[in-house]
Amino acid sequence: MKASISTISIVLISVSLSISLVTSNDTVDFDSFLRCLPIHSNPLVPITDAILTPTNSSFEYIYQLRASNLRTLLSSTSRPLAIITALHPSHAQATVVCAKRHGFHLRIRSGGHDFEGLSYTSGVPFVILDMFNLHSIDVDIESETAWVQAGATTGELYYRIAEKSNVHGFPSGVSTTVGIGGHFSGGGYGFLMRKYGLSIDNVIDAQLIDTNGRILNRESMGEDVFWAIRGGGATSFGVILSWRIKLVRVPPRVTVFKVPRTLEQGATELVYHWQQVAPKLPKDIFIRLQLQPINNGSNGRTVNVLFIGHFLGKTNRLIQLMNTNFPELGLQGRDCSEMSLVESTVFWAGFSNGSSIEVLLNKVRVNRSFSKTKSDYYKTLIPKQGLETLWEAMMEIKDIMVQMNPYGGRMEEISESETAFVHRGENLFMVMYMVLWSESEGGIDATARHVELSRRLYRAMAPYASSNPREAFLNYRDLDVGSKGCNGTDFAIAKEYGTKYFRDNFIRLAGVKAMIDPENFFNNEQSIPPLPVRATH
Ligand SMILES: Cc1cc2nc3c(=O)[nH]c(=O)nc-3n(C[C@H](O)[C@H](O)[C@H](O)COP(=O)(O)OP(=O)(O)OC[C@H]3O[C@@H](n4cnc5c(N)ncnc54)[C@H](O)[C@@H]3O)c2cc1C
Ligand SMILES: *[C@@H]1O[C@H](CO)[C@@H](O)[C@H](O)[C@H]1NC(C)=O
Ligand SMILES: *[C@@H]1O[C@H](CO)[C@@H](O)[C@H](O)[C@H]1NC(C)=O
Ligand SMILES: *[C@@H]1O[C@H](CO)[C@@H](O)[C@H](O)[C@H]1NC(C)=O
Numbered sequence: 040m041k042a043s044i045s046t047i048s049i050v051l052i053s054v055s056l057s058i059s060l061v062t063s064n065d066t067v068d069f070d071s072f073l074r075c076l077p078i079h080s081n082p083l084v085p086i087t088d089a090i091l092t093p094t095n096s097s098f099e100y101i102y103q104l105r106a107s108n109l110r111t112l113l114s115s116t117s118r119p120l121a122i123i124t125a126l127h128p129s130h131a132q133a134t135v136v137c138a139k140r141h142g143f144h145l146r147i148r149s150g151g152h153d154f155e156g157l158s159y160t161s162g163v164p165f166v167i168l169d170m171f172n173l174h175s176i177d178v179d180i181e182s183e184t185a186w187v188q189a190g191a192t193t194g195e196l197y198y199r200i201a202e203k204s205n206v207h208g209f210p211s212g213v214s215t216t217v218g219i220g221g222h223f224s225g226g227g228y229g230f231l232m233r234k235y236g237l238s239i240d241n242v243i244d245a246q247l248i249d250t251n252g253r254i255l256n257r258e259s260m261g262e263d264v265f266w267a268i269r270g271g272g273a274t275s276f277g278v279i280l281s282w283r284i285k286l287v288r289v290p291p292r293v294t295v296f297k298v299p300r301t302l303e304q305g306a307t308e309l310v311y312h313w314q315q316v317a318p319k320l321p322k323d324i325f326i327r328l329q330l331q332p333i334n335n336g337s338n339g340r341t342v343n344v345l346f347i348g349h350f351l352g353k354t355n356r357l358i359q360l361m362n363t364n365f366p367e368l369g370l371q372g373r374d375c376s377e378m379s380l381v382e383s384t385v386f387w388a389g390f391s392n393g394s395s396i397e398v399l400l401n402k403v404r405v406n407r408s409f410s411k412t413k414s415d416y417y418k419t420l421i422p423k424q425g426l427e428t429l430w431e432a433m434m435e436i437k438d439i440m441v442q443m444n445p446y447g448g449r450m451e452e453i454s455e456s457e458t459a460f461v462h463r464g465e466n467l468f469m470v471m472y473m474v475l476w477s478e479s480e481g482g483i484d485a486t487a488r489h490v491e492l493s494r495r496l497y498r499a500m501a502p503y504a505s506s507n508p509r510e511a512f513l514n515y516r517d518l519d520v521g522s523k524g525c526n527g528t529d530f531a532i533a534k535e536y537g538t539k540y541f542r543d544n545f546i547r548l549a550g551v552k553a554m555i556d557p558e559n560f561f562n563n564e565q566s567i568p569p570l571p572v573r574a575t576h
């Protein structure tokens with residue numbers, strides 16, 4: 040907590056002062072917007088307690104607290120006219136109704152982890168509906184289900200499940216400060232993916248606020264909308280108030296490991312081999328690769344590959360399975376630790392060994408940096424020559440983290456049209472490339488250079504990644520994939536990025552959009568536009 044406060048105060052000082060001012064006409068509309076809010080919300084929980092405008096002393100603090108990427112935070116020169124920090128569902132409903140009525144663009148934020156900052160920036164006057172206060176989690180072990188509000192983090196969810204059971208869990212993100220609202224609606228994956236699929240594969244109901252401010256559930260929204268918000272990005276369709284999830288069963292003890300290998304220790308051969316093995320291992324085993332360039336001690340550079348593993352079972356059994364399936368890694372008992380599932384989430388989130396599980400309740404990301412992220416899907420093996428290309432590109436960059444996440448298992452059993460999330464059985468693995476930099480490397484002034492480095496690496500991997508389209512993961516949002524502008528309506532542009540994110544599911548998503556939000560109120564740079572009437576023929 041201490042770390043997070045000090046990071047934030049540094050940011051507050053360095054923020055640029057060229058914040059654009061509201062024109063007097065907007066002010067007139069804005070007053071009507073503010074007057075509209077109490078009329079449409081529950082008087083027992085005054086919405087005035089939830090409204091922050093730039094004159095409130097905590098406005099800038101709350102704005103920045105959940106702006107996860109310093110690149111997007113510090114390059115944004117505009118501020119919302121207001122942040123509505125909903126304290127009651129009716130506050131979220133009122134925000135939608137009044138923003139629509141008075142013509143204000145709306146941005147919805149839960150955890151603020153959007154890689155392009157779309158939940159807290161916009162090029163047109165806007166208001167933010169901030170969901171972080173709505174974070175209740177109601178776990179019912181008897182029915183093995185839970186209702187989880189949008190503002191809860193994955194860390195809170197894991198903690199609340201563990202409070203009631205050590206043999207239940209939920210397949211969701213590795214990072215524990217990610218907000219359920221955004222995270223689930225793009226899929227949501229983590230180390231239980233090969234066993235149980237994505238978060239959305241275990242969502243059984245939802246509460247969604249539509250463009251008229253009504254709260255819909257699965258029955259009243261209908262199966263098409265329920266299909267769309269699972270993987271299609273809920274932000275195009277409404278505001279997620281809560282999700283109802285089905286818990287999954289896990290053994291009381293699980294095993295984790297972390298094994299590092301540098302290029303000099305044969306990492307190229309091992310990574311080549313991992314590609315063949317990891318997607319085919321028993322579902323109980325998940326082995327992510329986390330790759331980073333490091334100095335090798337003699338003025339040279341190398342790549343360090345961490346094999347980070349999770350096994351739903353005990354160490355002895357894991358070692359047997361690894362000796363059969365992946366003996367080349369040489370996994371030993373001493374590399375492994377047995378723990379409960381919730382302790383393994385602490386391990387995956389990168390907290391030091393021995394951290395108490397209370398760290399899961401820290402809702403705000405610490406150690407924010409400047410970053411640019413891209414994603415790729417691989418349907419065929421990267422040949423060794425392709426791996427060499429990746430190493431070279433990585434070693435040219437001071438700080439980059441590449442993660443390779445194996446598919447297969449449960450991901451292979453679910454069809455591409457079951458939910459809006461399309462990337463299923465054809466894929467061997469998904470890759471994240473995250474270029475990182477800090478204030479000392481030029482901060483915001485170094486953005487163009489680092490973004491170009493990420494593009495160069497991405498171009499270098501083109502021959503090996505998926506193609507036609509080159510698929511991308513919505514939760515790893517990347518505006519290079521395409522953007523129609525913050526309030527655009529161009530269907531042709533949307534089809535371009537939409538096809539990369541959703542392939543054939545894009546047209547169905549646009550059809551659902553035409554049904555639930557034909558006026559395109561829920562709109563951002565990469566939202567789903569309504570299907571034009573002519574395009575249906
Ligand atoms: C450090 C870090 C680690 C990550 N780890 C993982 C991981 O392990 N697995 C994984 O799958 N992804 C991961 N991600 C990606 C993450 O899932 C996405 O960025 C996700 O969109 C974040 O959700 P959020 O609510 O925190 O973000 P926000 O920035 O608040 O929202 C993201 C998007 O969802 C929309 N949105 C937010 N709340 C709502 C709502 N209530 N209703 C409708 N729309 C809403 C926003 O408008 C925005 O478009 C990670 C990201 C970061 C920064
Ligand atoms: C507000 O905008 C309207 C037209 O949109 C214009 O007629 C009016 O003069 C503007 N008022 C102010 C105070 O700028
Ligand atoms: C914001 O400032 C206004 C005016 O000073 C005040 O009435 C209101 O209570 C403040 N809002 C919050 C949430 O503190
Ligand atoms: C967004 O675009 C629509 C349609 O082009 C327009 O009517 C609306 O005023 C725009 N909204 C903002 C906030 O610019």
Ligand SMILES: *[C@@H]1O[C@H](CO)[C@@H](O)[C@H](O)[C@H]1NC(C)=O
Binds near residue numbers: 335339341
């Ligand atoms: C360090 O890196 C250099 C150049 O990449 C390489 O030639 C050398 O063998 C490496 N040394 C060690 C100890 O790994």
Ligand SMILES: *[C@@H]1O[C@H](CO)[C@@H](O)[C@H](O)[C@H]1NC(C)=O
Binds near residue numbers: 375376392393
């Ligand atoms: C964590 O610490 C415990 C005891 O201090 C040790 O036995 C275990 O091996 C450590 N685990 C890891 C993954 O470092």
Ligand SMILES: *[C@@H]1O[C@H](CO)[C@@H](O)[C@H](O)[C@H]1NC(C)=O
Binds near residue numbers: 389
């Ligand atoms: C944050 O950074 C500090 C200092 O580099 C480090 O000690 C700490 O482990 C980091 N915390 C997390 C959660 O990554």
